Amino acid sequence: MDSMRAAVLTGHGGNEVVSVTTRPMPRRQPGEVLVRMRASGLNRVDLYMRNSGAGITHELPMVMGLDGAGTVEEADPGSRFAPGDPVVVYPVRTCGRCEFCLRGEEVLCTSARYLGEHIDGSLSGFVCVPEENLVRKPEHLDWVEAASLCVAGLTAWRMIHTKGQVKPGETVLVFGIGGSVSLAALQLRADGGIRTIVTSRDQEKLDAALKLGAFAGIRTDSERFVDEVMDLTGGRGIDLVIENVGKAVWPQAMRALVRGGRIVTCGATSGDDPSADLRRLFIRQLKVLGSTLGTGSELAELVAFVDRHQVKPHIDSVYPLTRVHEAFDRMEAGRQFGKIGITFE
Structure with missing residues (x-):
């Protein structure tokens, strides 16, 4: 087999620049594994790449997509993976030599290349990645659920556990429930004793989140947003805010925090220039932490947690690759509640 089907970005604009077409098969190099893709998914960055990709170094045409789960097709002799093994893909190629890689923080690699952003991605029949970029798929997950761990799950895991350092007895506020990262943050909180309050402009999404274990929805x-937060916390405030909306909610997020509380942000869909509110920041000794994706070891921790607790990521909808334009339309409209999955024939 010399070719495969893929969703290819040919320019910047709307769906007209995303073409489902035939591409050459990737050529496996020593140390790499060829993976036959079974499912992928959409992330906000895919929409960003389609619309402009500004600030991200890339060349067109380029295969889109970061999420990926599938089966091993080829690997080196002596590899820990064999043909047919089900795997989840870590979507970043790193140098392995810079100071950040050497201290296990390869997500900060100075020459990191993300699938679907800098190099050909996962919305394709096959992907080649280094062997260390693969984690075995939990048996209880279907292919789309497994693929959702790669970006949304991993991003939420790093925000909550590595950056946010959530502890039993704390209260977490998650903005924008319905998006796959926010929903993963609700599902991946610690083993017990964590209260999660979620937010949305859509009452149906709040009601759905309550069924998935949220303590309350606002x-x-x-x-009365901040007043409602204080009512729910006995006037104390929030220990940890998980936020990816940016400018539109930043004032509420800052005012909702308890003294010494922390906010972890991974996005700015409504704008990246909120008021800093520096006086509140230093008087209340708040912590503001940035976070993006996660490391390979964090993906392994996440997969182990999901396997141990039999967590099933919430999937909004699933489309075949041939209907990827419909999937983009759904994401752009903001109608989804959870991950939008893409499957391959």
């Missing part, structure tokens, strides 16, 4: 557009 309308983001409520004029």
